[in-house]
Amino acid sequence: MSDSVKVALVGCGFFARNHLFSWKDLAAEGADLVAVCDIDAAKAEAAAKEFNVPRWYTDFDAMVEAEQIDLLDIATRMDTHRMLVEKAIGRGIATIVQKPFAPTWEDAVAMTAAAEKAGVFLAVHENFRFQTPLIRVAETLRTGVIGTPSWGRISFRTGYDIYAGQPYFFDEERFIILDLGVHTLDIARVFMGEVERVYCETQQRNPKVKAEDTATVMLKHVSGAVSVVDFTYESRKEPDPFPETMVEIEGPDGAVVVDAGLTMQVTSGGEMRTEDIGAPLLHWTSKPWHVAQESVLITCRHMLESFRAKDAAATAAADNLKTFAVVEAAYESAASGTAVKPRAYP
Ligand SMILES: NC(=O)c1ccc[n+]([C@@H]2O[C@H](COP(=O)([O-])OP(=O)(O)OC[C@H]3O[C@@H](n4cnc5c(N)ncnc54)[C@H](O)[C@@H]3O)[C@@H](O)[C@H]2O)c1
Numbered sequence: 001m002s003d004s005v006k007v008a009l010v011g012c013g014f015f016a017r018n019h020l021f022s023w024k025d026l027a028a029e030g031a032d033l034v035a036v037c038d039i040d041a042a043k044a045e046a047a048a049k050e051f052n053v054p055r056w057y058t059d060f061d062a063m064v065e066a067e068q069i070d071l072l073d074i075a076t077r078m079d080t081h082r083m084l085v086e087k088a089i090g091r092g093i094a095t096i097v098q099k100p101f102a103p104t105w106e107d108a109v110a111m112t113a114a115a116e117k118a119g120v121f122l123a124v125h126e127n128f129r130f131q132t133p134l135i136r137v138a139e140t141l142r143t144g145v146i147g148t149p150s151w152g153r154i155s156f157r158t159g160y161d162i163y164a165g166q167p168y169f170f171d172e173e174r175f176i177i178l179d180l181g182v183h184t185l186d187i188a189r190v191f192m193g194e195v196e197r198v199y200c201e202t203q204q205r206n207p208k209v210k211a212e213d214t215a216t217v218m219l220k221h222v223s224g225a226v227s228v229v230d231f232t233y234e235s236r237k238e239p240d241p242f243p244e245t246m247v248e249i250e251g252p253d254g255a256v257v258v259d260a261g262l263t264m265q266v267t268s269g270g271e272m273r274t275e276d277i278g279a280p281l282l283h284w285t286s287k288p289w290h291v292a293q294e295s296v297l298i299t300c301r302h303m304l305e306s307f308r309a310k311d312a313a314a315t316a317a318a319d320n321l322k323t324f325a326v327v328e329a330a331y332e333s334a335a336s337g338t339a340v341k342p343r344a345y346p
Pocket of ligand 1: 043
């Protein structure tokens with residue numbers, strides 16, 4: 001085993017369990033989870049006890065002062081990201097931060113610039129592109145079996161009660177594009193390349209939420225390809241495919257289709273083959289969340305390996321800004337009723 005990497009986790013809430021299981025699984029690959037932190041003492045202590053973490057804190061400053069942290073994993077909500085990231089980067093600590101990177105473009109840019117100036121590793125835990133089924137789609141597209149993608153649809157439609165685990169969604173000022181669209185728009189970049197123009201229509205279908213819970217986005221990619229990225233938390237369709245992402249990509253030589261149930265149909269040269277691309281069940285994952293849960297392990301592994309190799313992560317801050325720019329463009333488009341060019345990070 002290579003030298004151990006001392007990892008600390010901040011934020012021990014709803015989603016952090018997946019990070020805790022992942023870092024413990026990655027102990028076999030050299031991740032040493034030395035400390036956890038949450039402003040809620042009960043959560044920090046419970047996480048430390050359950051996951052056998054040597055030390056727990058309620059104060060982030062106290063934790064970074066006392067611990068020798070190689071890799072910090074931030075799993076708090078976005079309103080705290082900039083404050084925590086800037087403190088960590090100021091101390092030269094390599095940092096991973098959950099999506100959404102930040103509430104605003106300005107915050108995301110400030111964190112990216114600070115990390116670049118300090119020469120410190122900063123990456124966003126953007127895990128959809130690390131889901132086993134979506135990795136298989138990307139690999140298949142890269143083989144060239146359908147030619148260069150010219151049209152695509154990436155779709156996430158559910159009526160699953162996401163509010164039970166994340167009740168803060170009711171009060172978000174900007175909701176599904178920032179929460180879920182950030183994942184599916186990232187996938188559109190991975191499959192179809194960078195984005196030149198964005199048109200978006202939003203809907204608020206659940207009267208109990210403050211902001212949009214449904215969005216239909218049309219992207220013109222730099223390659224000339226066009227894609228539709230649509231997502232909602234208000235689909236009433238059975239069987240509900242939560243939390244699977246449906247995919248349809250067409251190219252000059254064929255098509256790749258992922259339907260509910262996670263089978264991939266690849267048509268190439270007039271022949272169609274079917275492949276099971278489901279994620280395996282791990283000792284700590286359960287249906288229907290297992291595809292998303294396993295992707296946390298794969299994402300954390302990628303972060304560990306990138307950090308060790310002194311490489312930028314695939315979802316480094318500067319890369320995630322490109323997705324964030326598409327998110328911002330979608331909001332601008334929905335507000336203005338016009339197509340919007342995504343901002344560029346200098
Ligand atoms: N990638 C995914 O698939 C996925 C899925 C769900 C949630 N998330 C993201 O994970 C993040 C956390 O979401 P959640 O639902 O777990 O939220 P949560 O509110 O359940 O957990 C956040 C935790 O952070 C703690 N916290 C807040 N400020 C802190 C500080 N300054 N220092 C230490 N602890 C602090 C809170 O006490 C809370 O326990 C969000 O950004 C969310 O978008 C990602």
